[in-house]
Amino acid sequence: MDGINVADGGTNRSSIKRWLITIVVLSQTLLAAGLLVTGILYTRRQMLSTLDNHIQAHAMSVAALVRYTEAANGTLYFDGSLVPPSVDPSRPDWYAVWTEQSGLLTRSANWPAGFEIPLNGPDHWSFQRASIGYRGLRLFRVPVLDREEGSAFHPQTLTIVYASPTTRLDQQVQHSGFYIAISSLLLLAVTIPLALWGVRRGLLPLQELAERAALVSTQNWELRLPEDVQHVKELRPLTESMKTMLDRLRHSFDQQREFLGNSAHELKTPVAVLKSTLQSLLQRPRTLEEYRAGIEHSLEDLERLDQLLQWILRLARAEQWARGALRRDLEVIDITATCEDAIERIRPLADGRNTTVQLSKNGPVPFRADPDDLQLIWINLLENAVRYSPPGGSVEVAVSWGNTGGAQIIFEDHGAGIDPAHLPHIFERFYRGDPSRNRATGGFGLGLAIVKALVEAYGGMITADSTPGRGTRMTVVLPASR
Amino acid sequence: MRVLVIEDEPRLAENVARSLRESAGYAVDVAHDGQEGLFMAESNDYDAVLLDLMLPQMGGLQLLRRMRHAGQRAPVLVVTVRDEKESVVALLNAGADDYLTKPFDLGELLARTKALIRRGKGHPSPVLVVGDLELNTVDRSVRRGGRPISLTAMEYRVLEYLAHRPKAVVSKTELLEHLYDYNWEKFSNVIEVYISGLRRKLDDGSTHQLIHTLRGQGYILQD
Numbered sequence: 245m246d247g248i249n250v251a252d253g254g255t256n257r258s259s260i261k262r263w264l265i266t267i268v269v270l271s272q273t274l275l276a277a278g279l280l281v282t283g284i285l286y287t288r289r290q291m292l293s294t295l296d297n298h299i300q301a302h303a304m305s306v307a308a309l310v311r312y313t314e315a316a317n318g319t320l321y322f323d324g325s326l327v328p329p330s331v332d333p334s335r336p337d338w339y340a341v342w343t344e345q346s347g348l349l350t351r352s353a354n355w356p357a358g359f360e361i362p363l364n365g366p367d368h369w370s371f372q373r374a375s376i377g378y379r380g381l382r383l384f385r386v387p388v389l390d391r392e393e394g395s396a397f398h399p400q401t402l403t404i405v406y407a408s409p410t411t412r413l414d415q416q417v418q419h420s421g422f423y424i425a426i427s428s429l430l431l432l433a434v435t436i437p438l439a440l441w442g443v444r445r446g447l448l449p450l451q452e453l454a455e456r457a458a459l460v461s462t463q464n465w466e467l468r469l470p471e472d473v474q475h476v477k478e479l480r481p482l483t484e485s486m487k488t489m490l491d492r493l494r495h496s497f498d499q500q501r502e503f504l505g506n507s508a509h510e511l512k513t514p515v516a517v518l519k520s521t522l523q524s525l526l527q528r529p530r531t532l533e534e535y536r537a538g539i540e541h542s543l544e545d546l547e548r549l550d551q552l553l554q555w556i557l558r559l560a561r562a563e564q565w566a567r568g569a570l571r572r573d574l575e576v577i578d579i580t581a582t583c584e585d586a587i588e589r590i591r592p593l594a595d596g597r598n599t600t601v602q603l604s605k606n607g608p609v610p611f612r613a614d615p616d617d618l619q620l621i622w623i624n625l626l627e628n629a630v631r632y633s634p635p636g637g638s639v640e641v642a643v644s645w646g647n648t649g650g651a652q653i654i655f656e657d658h659g660a661g662i663d664p665a666h667l668p669h670i671f672e673r674f675y676r677g678d679p680s681r682n683r684a685t686g687g688f689g690l691g692l693a694i695v696k697a698l699v700e701a702y703g704g705m706i707t708a709d710s711t712p713g714r715g716t717r718m719t720v721v722l723p724a725s726r
Numbered sequence: 727m728r729v730l731v732i733e734d735e736p737r738l739a740e741n742v743a744r745s746l747r748e749s750a751g752y753a754v755d756v757a758h759d760g761q762e763g764l765f766m767a768e769s770n771d772y773d774a775v776l777l778d779l780m781l782p783q784m785g786g787l788q789l790l791r792r793m794r795h796a797g798q799r800a801p802v803l804v805v806t807v808r809d810e811k812e813s814v815v816a817l818l819n820a821g822a823d824d825y826l827t828k829p830f831d832l833g834e835l836l837a838r839t840k841a842l843i844r845r846g847k848g849h850p851s852p853v854l855v856v857g858d859l860e861l862n863t864v865d866r867s868v869r870r871g872g873r874p875i876s877l878t879a880m881e882y883r884v885l886e887y888l889a890h891r892p893k894a895v896v897s898k899t900e901l902l903e904h905l906y907d908y909n910w911e912k913f914s915n916v917i918e919v920y921i922s923g924l925r926r927k928l929d930d931g932s933t934h935q936l937i938h939t940l941r942g943q944g945y946i947l948q949d
Contacts, residue, residue: 509807509808512807512827512828512829513735513738513780513807513828513829515828515829516735516738516828516829516830517735517737517738517741518829519829519830519831519832520737520738520741520742520745520829520830520832521737521741523741523745523831523832523833524741524744524745524748524832527745527748527749527832528748528749541737545737
């Protein structure tokens with residue numbers, strides 16, 4: 245069998261095909277057996293009913309042979325010369341007739357000695373005698389059919405018992421049982437291969453699906469399904485979930501690739517600087533001072549490269565959390581308190597720029613999180629707000645309960661604002677308003693990307709509103725603590 | 727030769743400029759953003775421009791298009807972090823002559839710059855020949871009639887420029903513009919000193935002189 249390799253692989257693996265075939269064969273065999281039993285029972289019942297009718301007719305014929313004598317005193321006699329042939333011509337029937345007044349009137353010659361007639365039960369009954377099956381009939385109070393002529397009428401009733409062997413009936417039932425069995429076997433011989441073919445045929449789309457799925461790779465994400473697979477209703481949930489899974493995988497893969505590309509791209513410039521410094525040092529013999537200056541410059545550049553790498557790693561971790569790759573044990577902390585801590589930590593920078601930072605709070609706001617993550621978010625947002633505020637300006641932080649039952653944290657500055665052209669992109673990694681790597685602001689363009697990834701890792705969202713010349717407002721909304 | 731380096735990363739610009747000055751003997755100007763770069767490229771006659779693509783104020787690609795649109799013919803070597811086919815094609819189509827991806831090798835940058843300058847002036851070979859004078863731009867050696875001639879750095883730069891434009895009249899101003907960075911006016915009197923030094927070394931033991939003076943017009947290098 246060129247079955248499905250996926251399922252046929254090992255002996256102890258379960259095989260859908262084997263299972264289906266077992267079910268089909270078993271149910272067909274059961275069907276055939278049921279048909280045989282029902283057929284036999286039904287035939288027997290029908291034939292027994294026919295036999296009963298025959299026996300009844302014969303018993304009535306026997307009754308018709310009971311006549312009144314000429315004596316007109318109600319005496320009866322049995323006209324034995326006209327007894328009808330037995331139901332089964334090759335096996336004699338028994339009969340006996342009793343009259344009301346004088347008891348036994350007649351009985352057939354083969355009436356067995358000591359045969360007890362059951363007094364209760366149905367009129368027709370079956371019994372065994374000398375290992376031969378019989379069907380009997382008891383008729384009570386049968387009126388005498390012959391009319392007595394005369395002045396004094398003494399009507400009498402009869403009791404008639406008639407029995408006939410069922411040997412022929414049993415043989416006929418056996419025959420028909422045999423025919424039913426033969427035809428069932430013949431049908432099985434035809435239907436089982438048909439069912440097997442059907443099972444194999446029905447499972448073919450599954451095999452085709454497996455083959456198509458094997459063609460999917462990181463170069464080719466598309467799961468191309470032939471028509472016959474697409475139209476299989478039972479495969480629909482599987483193909484649908486495969487497609488969604490592939491989409492998710494592809495998205496995640498693209499993101500990773502983009503992240504890797506972006507990072508490599510960002511690393512090229514600092515590496516170029518470092519390389520050029522070292523190469524130009526080697527181009528000709530230098531004085532000791534020149535070497536020292538060159539090494540110092542290289543160290544500075546390496547420092548910056550190192551910082552960039554750390555930011556990149558931080559972002560990678562944050563994005564991993566955002567995708568739910570890592571669930572950590574979190575504790576319930578107070579958002580207001582973490583904001584106060586962050587403001588304390590940003591104080592030196594703010595003081596240096598003569599900027600005030602004000603916090604408006606509304607009691608503790610509990611949230612389940614890692615305090616370091618929240619610190620990182622607040623400090624990044626605060627640093628931006630302070631940096632882009634004019635000297636002597638002010639930054640406002642407000643912690644409150646949002647409409648959705650979660651926390652809402654707003655950071656607002658009154659600086660130059662963000663150009664509307666840049667606003668939609670500020671959360672993109674490595675995005676800088678200025679296309680150059682501007683050292684003045686010291687940024688790598690990763691701070692807001694990390695903030696966004698972390699906020700999203702906690703199921704929250706961040707939005708930026710800005711009016712050029714008026715300032716910027718960053719709103720973080722965190723969901724109700726789970 | 728005078729080269730413009732447009733690069734916003736100060737240390738990289740500094741390293742490239744130093745290398746071009748020291749190893750090729752070029753005069754180098756540095757611009758740190760796109761606008762400054764475009765202004766300098768349009769107001770001076772550079773022998774080559776080294777252009778970074780990611781620039782503040784104005785992107786390198788836009789700068790390149792505007793430079794070419796204004797009729798600037800200086801060969802442009804683009805320095806970029808992107809090496810995807812599409813962006814390279816876009817660069818070349820915008821008028822770039824060559825490109826180099828970061829992080830590059832300073833030696834390669836020098837060689838490509840030299841080749842660009844040479845080809846920009848119509849010389850496929852790195853060895854320039856005028857009569858019996860041979861000037862090798864790779865190792866910066868000079869021979870006349872097979873005899874090696876030792877020149878000072880400045881003398882070599884004057885001769886190299888003249889050798890790139892043989893049989894053409896080169897004015898003193900043109901020489902100054904191409905041999906010094908933007909401070910060239912200060913040096914206006916030194917050209918005669920280099921020319922006479924060159925004449926003395928080149929013509930020593932030869933029957934005819936190579937550098938001719940056209941009074942009031944400039945100098946000509948020819949057999």
